[in-house]
Amino acid sequence: MSHGKIREEKNCLNCGHTVEERFCPHCGQENIEPRQPFYFLFTHFIEDFTHYDGQFWKTIKYLLFQPGKLTREYLSGKRQLYVAPVKLYIFISFITFFVPTLFPHSEDNDNETTEKHSIQKQKEDKKEQIAKIVDSIKSGIASDSQNKNDSIFIGGNGVSKIQVLEEVISKKKILSTHKDQFAILGATSMKQYDSLSKTGGRNYASLRPFAKKIFYLQDRGLKRKEIVGRFVETFIHTFPKALFVYLPIFAFFLWLFHSKKKWWYFDHGIFTLHYFSFLLLSTLIFILGSHLTSTFPSYTILTVITGLCYTALFFYTCAYFFIAHHRVYENSKRISIIKGSILFIVNFIGLLLMLMILSYISFITMH
Numbered sequence: 001m002s003h004g005k006i007r008e009e010k011n012c013l014n015c016g017h018t019v020e021e022r023f024c025p026h027c028g029q030e031n032i033e034p035r036q037p038f039y040f041l042f043t044h045f046i047e048d049f050t051h052y053d054g055q056f057w058k059t060i061k062y063l064l065f066q067p068g069k070l071t072r073e074y075l076s077g078k079r080q081l082y083v084a085p086v087k088l089y090i091f092i093s094f095i096t097f098f099v100p101t102l103f104p105h106s107e108d109n110d111n112e113t114t115e116k117h118s119i120q121k122q123k124e125d126k127k128e129q130i131a132k133i134v135d136s137i138k139s140g141i142a143s144d145s146q147n148k149n150d151s152i153f154i155g156g157n158g159v160s161k162i163q164v165l166e167e168v169i170s171k172k173k174i175l176s177t178h179k180d181q182f183a184i185l186g187a188t189s190m191k192q193y194d195s196l197s198k199t200g201g202r203n204y205a206s207l208r209p210f211a212k213k214i215f216y217l218q219d220r221g222l223k224r225k226e227i228v229g230r231f232v233e234t235f236i237h238t239f240p241k242a243l244f245v246y247l248p249i250f251a252f253f254l255w256l257f258h259s260k261k262k263w264w265y266f267d268h269g270i271f272t273l274h275y276f277s278f279l280l281l282s283t284l285i286f287i288l289g290s291h292l293t294s295t296f297p298s299y300t301i302l303t304v305i306t307g308l309c310y311t312a313l314f315f316y317t318c319a320y321f322f323i324a325h326h327r328v329y330e331n332s333k334r335i336s337i338i339k340g341s342i343l344f345i346v347n348f349i350g351l352l353l354m355l356m357i358l359s360y361i362s363f364i365t366m367h
Contacts, residue, residue, distance in 0.1 A: 005033045059083045063278055067320045068327030071274045075267055075328075085273035092277050096240050096284045100233075103291045180223035182214050190215040209364055234362045235355070239283050242354045243276045250276070250347055257339055258329060271328055275321065282317050286310070318344075 011017075012024040012031060019031040059082045062070040074082060083091075185204060187193035193211050197204035217227050247269075254268035293306045321344055326336040 007031050007033055055081060056083055059088060060281075063088075063274060064281060067278075068324035071271050071324065071328045074270055074274075085270050085277075089273045089277045089280070092280045092284070093240050093244065096280045096287075097237070099284060100237060100287055100291075180225065181218055182224055182227070184211045184214060187211070189219075210360075213364055213366065230366060231359075231363055234366055235359050236283065236287060238355065238358045238362050240280055242351065242358050243279060245358075246347075246351055246354050247272055247276060249350060253343055253346055253350075257343055263329070271324070275324060278320060279317065282313060285313065 006022060007013075010019050010031075012019050012027065012029060013034065014029040015024065015027045017024055017026040019025070023030055059070065062073070062082070070082060074085065181188060184193060184207060185196065187196050190212060193204065193208070193215065197208065214227065217230075222230075251265060251268040251272040254271060255263070255265050258268070289306070289309065293302070296302050296306075322337065322340045325340045325343070326333065329336065329339075331339065
């Protein structure tokens with residue numbers, strides 16, 4: 001593997017010692033020319049992370065397909081053959097964050113959003129005008145002598161109040177609750193929500209930030225399906241952040257459930273870094289699979305195959321922890337299953353709470 005053109009001089013540019021071969025025996029720096037072609041910046045970056053000599057790919061192979069082996073190898077002192085745990089986690093986390101940005105965003109373009117907003121505004125205006133007429137009829141303001149020529153203008157067209165009432169009674173689509181919109185505690189707009197919250201109690205106050213964001217997105221012309229899609233996308237992208245925050249907590253629970261003399265907190269940290277790196281890789285595979293399958297035609301057989309693949313990935317991700325825990329901590333299968341189950345449940349609840357908090361924050365700040 002060549003990282004660059006080797007210098008003819010045998011003095012190390014870093015420490016001044018004599019370099020007999022490629023690397024300085026004193027400081028380890030490679031004795032290459034300080035000036036290289038421009039593409040060297042990129043090839044050197046890739047080589048540093050992937051180590052074409054097999055270090056990176058061997059690490060990924062063990063991480064994905066041999067749960068626990070990478071941690072055992074590292075703790076036993078075989079560290080030069082594999083990527084360091086912290087470096088591995090940072091690199092995989094970076095890729096998991098970066099790759100989704102390469103795909104087209106699900107958000108509609110500005111023209112479509114503006115058009116949707118205009119249509120939505122017209123519908124709201126029609127509803128308000130019709131509601132006023134209905135209220136006037138109910139209160140007796142509209143008398144029996146009212147004729148069909150007593151009309152209002154809705155969307156530029158003259159419509160008699162009798163026609164409006166008939167439309168309401170026959171439950172026309174214009175007054176029905178839209179299937180592509182959210183209704184929160186009976187409200188379909190922020191104005192209605194604020195009105196209901198005056199007598200609604202604490203539920204309205206606690207859900208107000210969530211309702212405000214929902215109605216804001218709907219006012220921009222987004223439909224229910226689009227909002228849900230954005231939330232799912234935000235949830236998936238929040239997962240790496242939640243894992244990073246939860247790293248020391250996960251290692252702490254491992255420390256509590258194992259011998260303090262045999263296993264140091266450092267050992268649990270290595271196990272945690274490797275396990276969370278696997279979870280990030282699983283998330284990345286899911287993201288790539290989602291974007292890939294979205295380009296496929298909607299055939300039943302493809303949908304079934306995709307569902308089976310996602311199900312298999314989910315169960316493998318769950319089983320991975322138990323297999324890795326058994327191999328690393330070398331307990332009997334019975335003890336390993338008991339400890340692993342308790343740790344899995346405790347950390348699942350803790351991670352779920354972390355995800356809920358971060359997802360809520362991400363959703364509220366979403367544009």
